[in-house]
Amino acid sequence: MNIKQYKNLNICVVGAGSWGMNHVRTLFELGVLAGIVEQDKEAVQSLKIAYPDCIIDTELTDALDRNYDGFIVATPPASHFEIGKKIILSNKPLLIEKPLTLNLNDAIELNNLAKRQKVNLMVGHLLLFHPAFKKMAELIESGLLGQIQYIYSNRLNLGTFRSDENVFWSFAPHDISLFQYFFKNSPSKVNSSGIDILQKGIHDTTITSFHYEKRRMGHIFVSWLHPFKEHRFVLVGSEGMIHFEDSSTNKPLLFYDKKVQISNDELIPKIGVTKSIDYKKEFPLTNEIKYFLKHLDGKNIEIANGDSAVEVIKILEQATFSLRKNTNE
Numbered sequence: 001m002n003i004k005q006y007k008n009l010n011i012c013v014v015g016a017g018s019w020g021m022n023h024v025r026t027l028f029e030l031g032v033l034a035g036i037v038e039q040d041k042e043a044v045q046s047l048k049i050a051y052p053d054c055i056i057d058t059e060l061t062d063a064l065d066r067n068y069d070g071f072i073v074a075t076p077p078a079s080h081f082e083i084g085k086k087i088i089l090s091n092k093p094l095l096i097e098k099p100l101t102l103n104l105n106d107a108i109e110l111n112n113l114a115k116r117q118k119v120n121l122m123v124g125h126l127l128l129f130h131p132a133f134k135k136m137a138e139l140i141e142s143g144l145l146g147q148i149q150y151i152y153s154n155r156l157n158l159g160t161f162r163s164d165e166n167v168f169w170s171f172a173p174h175d176i177s178l179f180q181y182f183f184k185n186s187p188s189k190v191n192s193s194g195i196d197i198l199q200k201g202i203h204d205t206t207i208t209s210f211h212y213e214k215r216r217m218g219h220i221f222v223s224w225l226h227p228f229k230e231h232r233f234v235l236v237g238s239e240g241m242i243h244f245e246d247s248s249t250n251k252p253l254l255f256y257d258k259k260v261q262i263s264n265d266e267l268i269p270k271i272g273v274t275k276s277i278d279y280k281k282e283f284p285l286t287n288e289i290k291y292f293l294k295h296l297d298g299k300n301i302e303i304a305n306g307d308s309a310v311e312v313i314k315i316l317e318q319a320t321f322s323l324r325k326n327t328n329e
Helices: 018-030 041-050 060-064 077-089 104-117 131-142 167-183 284-294 306-328
Strands: 011-014 033-037 055-057 070-073 094-097 121-124 148-158 189-195 205-212 216-223 225-237 241-245 253-263 266-276
Touching: 011 018, 011 060, 018 033, 018 070, 018 284, 033 060, 041 055, 055 060, 060 077, 070 077, 070 284, 077 094, 077 104, 094 284, 104 121, 104 306, 121 284, 121 306, 131 167, 131 225, 131 241, 131 253, 148 167, 167 189, 167 205, 167 216, 167 225, 167 306, 189 306, 205 306
Parallel strands: 011 033, 011 070, 033 055, 070 094, 094 121, 148 216
Antiparallel strands: 148 225, 189 205, 205 216, 225 241, 241 253, 253 266
């Protein structure tokens, strides 16, 4: 689908905060931005100046009366359920930013409602559309890495601090969606521990381990109380390893020809050449939105759909239960 094919589409963004504005700008570049719902008066005035041809509403009900082809919801997570429900009942396709909701029951209800209404529901698991991770999937499929054994992700920074969700709910949905994507299964066991220094009951730092069948494992380390930004993703296979550093300037994707061999019952490390892997330098958000636009007409969404979003929320809740248990011990 090229940009010319987008011209007949009209999309509305609900919520023009910092991340919502990224959606607004991307939709504008694609020529499909038709409406914005935003209640902040100062923001509304700025939007009217920046996007004079765009309809700015302060209430969702007004936007739902307009003939939009789809909606993108980029409001705070606590509002996702009610806003998503209203859009689905209006029979409009929608993309809701992660996390889908803040509890499993609401996520299940929203997903089931979308199925009953035959409305396509997509969730903003952005990294599934990142070209580096798509390249990783190709390398795995080619057999270059052998059997996937271990995955870990560090997602660390100073801020942004939230009061309606802890750092795990804020940062980790991206990585959980990637774990689901690469392991192609849900974990059999989740264990999480952390600390709540700045706000009691809202953890600033967590380390969570995930155990899968066939003795596979992963961990996610997230913190918004950290001296520098680090987005590191490492994938270990039986025949090789991959490292992606999204927080570095050049965003390198590296393949390490490293594995363990057995000789005379002795474990011997094999260390080969480290290679830089080329991948398309595309914007993940643009890829995500293009995918959403391609699936406005009822086609099944295979990536970041409602079912996968429910699984991510389920894992988030398992980790939350473990985190509370370990914190109170």
